[in-house]
Amino acid sequence: MAMTLRLDGEREAKLRLVAEDEGRAMHAVVVTAIDDYLARRDARQFADLTDEIVERHATLLARLAE
Numbered sequence: 466m467a468m469t470l471r472l473d474g475e476r477e478a479k480l481r482l483v484a485e486d487e488g489r490a491m492h493a494v495v496v497t498a499i500d501d502y503l504a505r506r507d508a509r510q511f512a513d514l515t516d517e518i519v520e521r522h523a524t525l526l527a528r529l530a531e
Contacts, residue, residue, distance in 0.1 A: 470495065 484491040519526065
């Protein structure tokens, strides 16, 4: 699936500078940024789910720890 990304001039200029600094294509920098965002989002969702499970089963977990 193809996607068109429209950036304002300031964002495009910053992206171009980062890409040039890293010796990579702007596309590669954007893909890496998206991958990083999705990984952080997944980690946050996992942490939230873990917290919910620990809270829901706090009594059982305390008994198991004894």
